Amino acid sequence: MRGMSQRKRFVRLLVAALAICLPQLAVAASEGQKQQAERQLTQPLNNAPVWRDVRAGEGNPYQTTQVRGIETNVLIQSEGEIWREIRNGPVTVYGGLFVLIIASIIGLFHWLRGPIKLRERPTGRWVKRFTDWERLVHWSTAISFLVLAVSGLVILFGKYIVLPVFGGSVFGYAVFSWLAAISKNLHNFVGPLFIVCASAMFVTYVKDNLWRSYDFRWLGNSGGMLWGEHVPSGKFNAGEKVWFWFGLFLLSIVLAVTGLILDFPNFGQGRATMQLVNVVHAIAAVIYMGVAMGHIYMGTVGVEGTYDSMRISGGDGSVDETWAKEHHEYWYKEVIASRGREAAPTGAAAQPQH
Amino acid sequence: MARMKFLADAERCIECNGCVTACKQEHDIPWGVNRRRVVTLNDGMPGEKSISVACMHCSDAPCMAVCPVDVFYKTSEGIVLHDKDLCIGCGYCFYACPFGAPQFPQDGAFGLRGKMDKCTFCAGGPEPDFSEAEFRKYGRNRIAEGKLPACAEMCSTKALLGGDGDVIADIYRSRAITRGRGSEVWGWGTAYGRPEKKPAAQPPGAKS
Structure with a gap:
């Protein structure tokens, strides 16, 4: 009993000595060090504060390793698990569903409503809508977008959709690996190209996409898409302007910034950055693809005569006057006014001008 | 069947980096x-x-879960291996791994990282055992030689244990007991509060 109490006294003395010494030793140390010193006073042998540092350490000069590299002095980076849960969970599942649902809605619209036809007969007179430069910029952006979309889909969903097609054979794995490697490299090199194209596109098209008061009316009537009433608009209607500002402008910026961070790991970005940025990139990309599908549908089979304006071959960027009048009436009137003649009544027989 | 594991005893490690050197030397x-x-x-x-x-x-x-080309596979002994021929070098395994294990020969612009490389538990890769291709890509296959990982075998203080999880857990448990301080290494003071007297040794065979 006597020995016991002596030892107790010794321990108390030691603790008191440590209480004096430790805070001084820990002056320059991390918060975890201070906590550890305090913890030893209340709960000797409880090293929890030390072990908390296991999951931290970035920028802590007292947590070291001889190995050079990104975050090599961090023992455990547990946020990777969160990233995994989000990427393999909602991003893959809901992202995939989102793309499929948008595609189905477009398909259903096409099936039920059908393509939007011209109400009156084409005049055969043509109005110049897009210059060579405008079409070149559009298609550079569009093609690089499609390359990015397809390669991105392979990287995100290929494991679940393409790889099982081969039935897990060695040959199948090799083929899919080639596909994925090509996709990854195309994605990484076409990405910066897309930024250049999209920037040129923004500069080229911005003046016609400024928001006007009549655009609200267009939106309110959903552009006459559903009930077929006529809603006038400028060179671009409100739907196109939303696509321009939300898609080409906002989503492009989000994807460009996050994409560049992912594409250039040579600046030593940490894992936490990459995880966050990867999720943002994937979500923005999936939304972009969904909206793009709508744009592609409307620009090709969805609206009769629209594709003429963007033709590279077999057209010079002109549209029929009937199309111009029915879809972009204000713009049509401007063009006609600038030509210095009255807007011709639609349906009137006229000589083809080209 | 054995379940292969590593166990690092923080009470013994003297930061000599012998394991790091042994690994680099063994696998070139x-x-x-x-x-x-x-x-x-x-x-x-x-x-x-x-x-x-x-x-x-x-x-x-996590690496296995996020890999977009499914290069990872697990041996019957629980060793996670990967097929470098299929790796596209996207870096996702590196983002997901809590230990920073996946390594890339480059971290170049445009995401050119090269093929991922990581610890194989000295078990090589999918190529035939002891083949030249296997050594070039994954290093020596010590498991096929009937040996344990070089890092753990070389550890001068036996702080790093590698092998059958049951065996190394027993070794570690006996150490913790004979140290006479319980498992304070892992912060068990929290669970039991401030010890009023010497904590009783755990009964042999108890799970730590």
Whole structure:
């Protein structure tokens, strides 16, 4: 009993000595060090504060390793698990569903409503809508977008959709690996190209996409898409302007910034950055693809005569006057006014001008 | 069947980096790639601890889950291996791994990272055992030779244990008991509060 109490006294003395010494030793140390010193006073042998540092350490000069590299002095980076849960969970599942649902809605619209036809007969007179430069910029952006979309889909969903097609054979794995490697490299090199194209596109098209008061009316009537009433608009209607500002402008910026961070790991970005940025990139990309599908549908089979304006071959960027009048009436009137003649009544027989 | 594991005893590690060197030497690993590293917590402070870390061959491996081309596979002994021929070098395994185990020979612009390299538990890869291709891509296959990982075998203080999980857990448990301080190494003071007297030794065979 006597020995016991002596030892107790010794321990108390030691603790008191440590209480004096430790805070001084820990002056320059991390918060975890201070906590550890305090913890030893209340709960000797409880090293929890030390072990908390296991999951931290970035920028802590007292947590070291001889190995050079990104975050090599961090023992455990547990946020990777969160990233995994989000990427393999909602991003893959809901992202995939989102793309499929948008595609189905477009398909259903096409099936039920059908393509939007011209109400009156084409005049055969043509109005110049897009210059060579405008079409070149559009298609550079569009093609690089499609390359990015397809390669991105392979990287995100290929494991679940393409790889099982081969039935897990060695040959199948090799083929899919080639596909994925090509996709990854195309994605990484076409990405910066897309930024250049999209920037040129923004500069080229911005003046016609400024928001006007009549655009609200267009939106309110959903552009006459559903009930077929006529809603006038400028060179671009409100739907196109939303696509321009939300898609080409906002989503492009989000994807460009996050994409560049992912594409250039040579600046030593940490894992936490990459995880966050990867999720943002994937979500923005999936939304972009969904909206793009709508744009592609409307620009090709969805609206009769629209594709003429963007033709590279077999057209010079002109549209029929009937199309111009029915879809972009204000713009049509401007063009006609600038030509210095009255807007011709639609349906009137006229000589083809080209 | 054995379930292979690594166990790093922080009470024994002296940060000699022998495991790191043994690994690099055994597998002829190029500069910039480090399958194993030693991290020191509170370096130069009282209570400094060092731990050797590499691929921990997780049961539910995050790298395996996020890999877009499914290059990872698990041996019957629980060793997580990968097929470098299929790797596209996207870096996702590196983002997901909590231990920083996946390594890339480059971290170049445009995401050119090269093929991922990581600890194989000295078990090689999908190529035939002892083949030249296997050595070139994954290093020596010591498991096929009937040996344990070089890092653990070389550890001068036997701080790093590698092998059948049951066996190394028994070794570690006996150490913790004979140290007479219970499992304070892992912060068990929290569970039992401030000890009023010497904690009773755990009964042999109890799970720690």
